[in-house]
Amino acid sequence: SNAFLFVEFPIGGRPTQVQLDTGSGRGLAVxxxxxxxxxxxxxxxxxxxxxxxYPYIGQLPCERGIIKExxxxxxxxxxAQISILPDDSPVLDLDRGLLGMQYFAxxxxxxxxxxxxVWVK
Numbered sequence: 001s002n003a004f005l006f007v008e009f010p011i012g013g014r015p016t017q018v019q020l021d022t023g024s025g026r027g028l029a030v031x032x033x034x035x036x037x038x039x040x041x042x043x044x045x046x047x048x049x050x051x052x053x054y055p056y057i058g059q060l061p062c063e064r065g066i067i068k069e070x071x072x073x074x075x076x077x078x079x080a081q082i083s084i085l086p087d088d089s090p091v092l093d094l095d096r097g098l099l100g101m102q103y104f105a106x107x108x109x110x111x112x113x114x115x116x117x118v119w120v121k
Contacts, residue, residue, distance in 0.1 A: 005111065006096065007118045009073050012041030017096045020111075020118065024100030026052070027081030028070075029062070031092050035084045042067050045082070052083055054091050061086070070103075075120065077103045 005020045011028070016038065018028070029052075030038070039045070047063040054060055063084040070080035081102055085091065091098055101109075110119040 004093065006093075007099075009099070011070070011072060011097075012038050013071065014038055014041065018099040019093055019096055021098050021100050022111075023055075024098070025102055026083070026100035027077075027102040028097055028099055029083040029085055029091065030097040031085055031087040031089060033087050034097055042070065042082075047084065057090055060089060060091065062089075072103055073120065075103075075107075 005022070006017055007020050008015055008017050010016070011018075014037065016034070045065040045067055047065040050062060050064050051059040052062050052064070065082050065084075067080040067082055068078070070077045070082075072080075104120065108119075108121040110121070111117075112119065
């Protein structure tokens with residue numbers, strides 16, 4: 001069985017629980033419900049229909065866009081990738097998002113399992 005790592009980050013000012021996907025170079029993937037909740041805080045984003053490849057699962061239909069400036073905690077990510085998936089997508093857990101490593105490419109990310117903390121430097 002797989003162990004999943006969930007962290008809470010303010011996304012667009014809203015505390016959001018996401019699964020940290022350390023094996024993915026992508027940005028943020030969210031379900032329709034979570035997207036409806038945060039989209040107004042993220043500015044005008046043009047979405048295009050497409051698919052995204054997830055290892056062991058395959059091509060999943062989604063909508064994709066670029067957020068010009070995304071506030072993630074106390075950081076601002078330029079040109080942040082976002083994918084919107086159906087709520088029942090096999091890669092999403094409940095209404096939580098999936099956060100890949102694109103947003104952390106220029107940082108040091110420390111995961112402290114003992115104290116249940118993630119440090120971003």
